[in-house]
Amino acid sequence: MSKKGSKLDAFIEKVFPSKEEIPKKPIMKTTKPRQVGEEYSEYYHGQGTQGVKPLEGENAQEVPKTTKPTTPASPEGKNIPKRKYIKYTQKDLTILLLEESADTSSLADIINNGIIPLVKKKTDNFFAIIRYGEKVDVTPISLFEKIPEEKWVVKSDVKTSAVDLYSALLSFKKIVKKDFVCVCTSKDFFYDEEQIRIANIEIYGVGSAQSTGDQAKKEEATAYFNDLLKDGIQSKYFCLQIEQMKEAASFGFRSIGCLSKEY
């Protein structure tokens, strides 16, 4: 039996305070649904806009200016921030490096039916395509739209043998950026905004691993591409002939295979 005013009572009082002592928390008012294009203030999780008491007198100019917009004062005189709900998601990016030359044209069937479906089957990923022959054609990352079907197909009527692989490797600068984050309006009812981060990048290359570019460009392209691959990017290259595999290795591709099974 505990007496009133004992240590136990004091402990219980401390842990479970009586209803009168529980401090009242300000009730967060629900905001009305925003219209498209309507301006609204930002509120980041864990970073409420604190009211800063302005200094007076000589130090008045030293008041730090906040970059974040603040909400107008509520009738009670307190700043009630409006939350901005952000959905963070991660996606993988697949980049296809496709050679357009007479060599690849002769194996168009194998590439179109064997390699391309292998790349396209990852339907949840973002895609980008770099096609290179005499010129380099970069199809940028398709965020939500589908890449046109003709960009995926290797044509069987290409007769040129000039291929500029070095420029194609350098064109990765347009696509691969460190900490790539895409910000877009969320389609989700609950969230205002969606931030998509590219978590993993995979590169699939198909071709002869040869280039008709000059030596200086080769040095630049090789150095850039090797540095790029050191960031944990997975890369696969499908050569057309066995003899071409060591060229692909010099560019730093990780997994290298060959379409030809002839011995």
Added chain:
Amino acid sequence: MLISKQGFGHYNAGINNQDFCFEENGFKILADGCSEGKFSEIGTRLFMQIFASLPDHAKLEKFEENVETTFQKILDFFSSVWTDPDRYQEAITNNLLFTIVACFELEDRFVVKMLGDGYIVTVNRHRNVSFLKYFFGKCPPYFAYHYCEHLQDERFKNYTFKTFEFLKTDFLKVGIATDGIEPIAKGLLKNSFDVFLQSEQDVVFSAEGIILANMNLFFDDVTILI
């Protein structure tokens, strides 16, 4: 670095490690036994023992000749044991179907000789690791086909060693491996194994530890020489 580990699939099925390899003074050679062969592990070990006993076994110019001499010695032994032609042919297919991959380090380049399925592992001058997969379908070429009589395809008799050269200006290291390293090549170990392949020091113990810790990924026997 020399690693040879039994695959998890072989462990479960009660099959021995069918790979065998050795390394000396810049010369590396491995033999990857065909899983279909009943006693491939016997063949690989027998081949390596006899091959290593030849006087100029580490010489590039004499490599093909040495392989042929080794096979001839094994077959002489087989013919003395199995006089019946059918049993003799059966002994060849049970024991001698294996891939042979050899790597010679010369002054200015690496030369790899390959007959069968396998991997060449390279570290280029930017220290990126590449896995070159040489895969020739369901019927890979084996040297023992030269001595088989009842072959489905006569082309099998014409298989010879393929030669690949890697200049030292482009590549820091060149190694060889069996097709059991596919999980590493595919990046299933999140590239954690690359450190050991790039390293100049002897890190066999740590590298083996990584393989053993992820043993369930490796179905086939794993052999790496780099």
